[in-house]
Amino acid sequence: MARRSRIKTLKIDGRDVGAHEDQTILQLARENNITIPTLCHIEGLSVPGACRLCLVEVKGWRKLVPACATYADEGMEVFTDSERLRSYRRMILELLFSEGNHVCAVCVSNGHCELQSLAQHLGMDHVRYPNLQPVRLVDMTHSRFTLDRNRCILCLRCVRVCDEIEGAHTWDVKGRGVDARVISDLDTPWGESPTCTTCGKCVNVCPVGALVEKGRAVGEMVKRQEFLPYLSSMREVKR
């Protein structure tokens, strides 16, 4: 049976755009070369709407909405960039930087880090909040990879890719609030995990230097995420 999707017309930042009804504002913006900052979102995985960086304004709507989880609708007028949004985005980044250890100069992901790029892009040049310094353990038990929870921003990409693409569900989250942290299996050391397939997908989707390959020096850790859209579209074709 032929696939049928209705077309919606709407405005993003004053520009008229046409969309499929199953397209999100984020997809549509990217299609039209409009940049909306994202951190937890990655094409090919489910959408948690967690980082709140992609919040946009919609005319007539009381609340800000995440562009990654909001679908295009007829007559919508979306604003992706305003002084208010820029200030919120900078503050969210500030909060992230105040939470863990995000000292770029000593990080293997320096220069290849999505958090670092966003901070530069959004002009977040200082942090006004004291560092929370939660106690977060580093897991180096795996033969090939390291998990440094101090650098983790809890975007949950690793949890999702392991569950949704690899099908292993090694990763999950334990604890609440600032004590929340990524754990392997039932909080067993990663190296002893009976479910981990050592595929390395979690490492490559990690936007920061939390999940890295062993043996990398400062600035050497480059992530390769090209596999993800390919794998997830293959899965859709199979369905």
Add this chain to the structure above:
Amino acid sequence: MTTIYEELQEQANAELQKRHTHCVRVCMAAGCLSHHGDTIKKALEAEIEAQGCQDDVTIKGVGCMGLCAAGPLVSVEPEGILYEKVTVEDAADIVKSVGNKPLKRLQCATNVPFFKRQVKIVLENSGVVDPESLEDYILAGGYAALDKALTDMSPAEVIDEVVISGLRGRGGGGYPTGLKWSTVAKAISDTKYVICNADEGDPGAFMDRSVLESDPHRVIEGMAIAAYAVGAEQAYVYLRAEYPLAIQRLKMAIRQAKRSGLLGDNILGSGVNFNVDIRLGAGAFVCGEETALMASIEGKRGMPRPRPPYPADHGLWGEPTLINNVETFANVAPIIRNGGAWYAGIGTKESKGTKVFALAGQIKNTGLIEVPMGISLNEIVNEIGGGTPDGSQIKAIQTGGPSGGCIPNQYIETPVDYESLSELGSIMGSGGMIVMDSSSSMVEVARYFMEFCKTESCGKCIPCRVGTAQMYNLLDKIATGKATSADLELLEQLCDLVKNTSLCGLGQSAPNPVLSTLRYFREEYLTKIVDATDKQSGS
């Protein structure tokens, strides 16, 4: 031919024949149980045997009688004599007094505003029926509404009555219940679910616990009517594990209802199937948020997800789901029994019916009350609640728990309805009402609630996870006299950020206690700030 419901009524009436002329009711809800209500009941039972009046007096354990401050409570029916602060030693005297003169030294006045000003719909059976007896509930008119809905009404007619009643969600949000039901009814799917949210987590709130402990069948009946109206066959009660007595009584009620054909296949011979199962919450406050609650039932980590899609469209296991609070479901049976118009006759234009409140804090009559919407805070706190224990002036009233705000004494004449409370920067909430006098520091109140939100944040979205932690640190700095005016400014910016950018209701409402105390008690913040003098005029 008699219907199944008529048979149940006959059985219940047969039970009634066995009853004696007098009934001594002993409160067996959590508050009085903690004061050994159960041992008092045993002592009374032993005493009627000792005094040889088993044929005249029945001892009955009942649910919450409301005035928890005076517990353990015992009442003698049909005279309606209430005894307060009863001890095991009083058992002999109480049994002796039955049918004779009441015991003056224990008697609790019942002609006071605490009892006279209340309008009981949700709590009509609390403290009256035995929560562990289905017959008792049926004798009080229970399951008549379900029978009426199943035999005389179409699902659309049931929804119409709920719409006419003007009932709004009692969990705090105040979303129109009829609208929610009609939306779920409209959804096209072979499978639909009904969920009862009994994950009551606000500090100082115990309305839902009391309803489940005192009258569990009422909630089951409300859910069954809802399921019939929206076309669902399976319901879940998401009940927090910290309420062992509520769990035990609800389990018992479900078992009794199944045995009597009120749950299961072909309920009351109507051809409708309906089942209720209990799912226990493991103590996360965020699981009271509907999407987190559903994730938890599905066996996942209790974390919220963005809405839309709303549960009515994409709920439990992706199916259309109706999710209401305990108190909302407890209102359903009376609405169907008496008609929506009757319910709409109580309350105000926008907020209909009654609301149950748990009075706590610096108040004489701590306990559970039910009042019509539109009653003023003054009437609740000073007349029904009896004011502060030492008679001093009330400073503020906290409603809505960690999602609500503090209303200062100057607004004490405000009518209690959804709109009036939110105009004041607070919310109706689920019904917790904490009264504070001059001994409470508002900065410390704000810090307390922020600490609660900080530890209960699930950690999924950044504004709530880190924002609440930073706000707590700033409030702590202010409370301990180490903060500057720059810190206060930072705090206000964070309030704005967390309120507007958080993923779920927990984060979006977490700044409310801070914002409302800043609005009404700003000077308390300023006096604690080290360099306040040069900033005070500007702010």
